[in-house]
Amino acid sequence: MKAVRVHEYKKPPSLDDVPQPDLQDHHDVIVRIGGAGVCRTDLHVVDGWFENLMPVAAPFILGHENAGWVEAVGDAVTSVRVGDQVIVHPLSTCGVCSGCRHGEDMYCSTSAFPGVNTDGGYAEYLRTSQRSLVHLPEQLAPAAVAPYADAGxxxxxxxxxxxxxxxxxxxxxxxxxxxxxxxxxxxxxxxxxxxxxxxxxxxxxxxxxxxxxxxxxxxxxxxxxxxxxxxxxxxxxxxxxxxxxxxxxxxxxxxxxxxxxxxxxxxxxxxxxxxxxxxxxxxxxxxNLVGNFDDLVGLMRLVERDRVRLETRTYTLDQAVQALDDLDNGRITGRGVLVPA
Ligand SMILES: [Zn+2]
Ligand SMILES: [Zn+2]
CATH class of the missing domain: 3.40.50.720 (NAD(P)-binding Rossmann-like Domain)
Structure with a gap:
């Protein structure tokens, strides 16, 4: 599949051909990406701000504001089915640590942060866990709502x-x-x-x-x-x-x-x-550190009822560097979203 990867900090990412992610855990879900929001955090990731805070082996795929369709599910997945339209909470969490038990997904002590310390959604497919997925109603196209996953x-x-x-x-x-x-x-x-x-x-x-x-x-x-x-x-x-x-x-x-x-x-x-x-x-x-799963659910209920609207500008995956540059230089109104072809 096509994916936008960071190879070296402080250098522009590149569009690469990489293997499609596969199911590795019983609770894993593969999401076919419909849209991935372009975020200031991506600029910080490229600049290496998280190099010591959340180490990751390069090359890795950017993108933590993801939405799309369920492509494949692990054998223990019960909350979503293949074909479901979903938005992805930015963190993959364990569900059993103190932070998770507290209801604060961002406090998870064994989490993975796609696009920051593991492969993200600037790609055609993303691996996440069922715990991260919120159903989207049919009228909310993934590309139109992906930035709610983090910015929202x-x-x-x-x-x-x-x-x-x-x-x-x-x-x-x-x-x-x-x-x-x-x-x-x-x-x-x-x-x-x-x-x-x-x-x-x-x-x-x-x-x-x-x-x-x-x-x-x-x-x-x-x-x-x-x-x-x-x-x-x-x-x-x-x-x-x-x-x-x-x-x-x-x-x-x-x-x-x-x-x-x-x-x-x-x-x-x-x-x-x-x-x-x-x-x-x-x-x-x-x-304020992102938001918990319940925050994403609450927000999406407001979005469903048309009480909040997002201004977006779409780019194709091969325009990722342009999108990041436009964000860095204040040329995007609202949010940029990468949409795989
Ligand atoms: Zn973000
Ligand atoms: Zn946890």
Whole structure:
């Protein structure tokens, strides 16, 4: 089959002919890929950010935002059948460790992360386990929904936590309106009564924010003054930072009100903050790691009911390098999706 593989860190991946994955465990499922989302994490994987955190032998196939059709099932698989349309939770989990028993799939201590530390879905076929699969109704084409597997579930988890805080009269700011941010804005609108402020440095992102329901849309430079005026100098109650790179943490901390909560979703920057100020301002900082299986189920129920929509741009597998380059250079509105021929 065709697959896009990383051979060496910091070098562009290449389209290779590789053997189709086979069933290795009784609970394994082979998924024929209908779409694989192109994610900022893929850029970080190519750059070697996970080289020590989650070691993997090169070459390996990228792609952790996968959806498609069940092609083959192991002899212990009972939850899906050949031909079923499915979206794939990004982690393959064991089901019996403390993290799994806790319901937090991302905490699984013996997991495999396709596209990060094992072969992913930038390919025609993917091996996963039945535990990772959520059924898709017929009307949701895999290529149209694949990015929900990571971009969507991650935005959903952060907004689900924020929704427990946000009451009428409160304000939530979203930093970064790309693949995750444009889903996050819709979820905030759908599940909370907060006023939504969207912050993006690019006009493309600000346009998208307006289209998906942000009430106030502003550039990072103008954000502090606009938010001060909007909130009577108080600041916003919640910031969800979908970028987490460069100086977004300092912007987030600047625009938060006393007692506010900073949800970090995007990553890479270092958070530097005076602990005296942290205490005096009583700021809460919350990390967000993708989402559990239940988060993906909840999100897909909203998607089925047309309460959240994804903007995608499709590429063929042999355009993977172009898609990654377009993402890196801010040329994609919403999410890029690779679709095998
Ligand atoms: Zn992703
Ligand atoms: Zn586990």
């Amino acid at each position: 579930i991650t935005a959903y988890r952060a907004v689900r936590k924020a929704a427990a805080i946000l009451r009428p009269g409160m304000t939530a700011a979203v930093i970064g309106v790309g693949g995750l941010g444009h889903i996050g804005i819709q979820l905030l609108g759908e599940t909370t009564p907060a006023q939504i402020v969207a912050i993006d440095k690019a006009e493309r992102g600000r346009d998208l924010a307006r289209r998906v329901g942000a009430e106030v849309v502003v550039s990072p430079e103008d954000a502090p003054a606009t938010i001060a005026e909007l909130t009577g100098e108080l600041g916003v109650d919640v910031v969800i930072d979908f970028v987490g790179e460069h100086d977004t943490p300092s912007l987030a901390l600047e625009i938060l009100r006393q007692g506010g909560t900073y949800f970090i979703v995007g990553y890479g920057a270092t958070l530097n903050y005076d602990t005296t100020l942290l205490v005096l301002r009583e700021i809460t900082v919350v990390g």
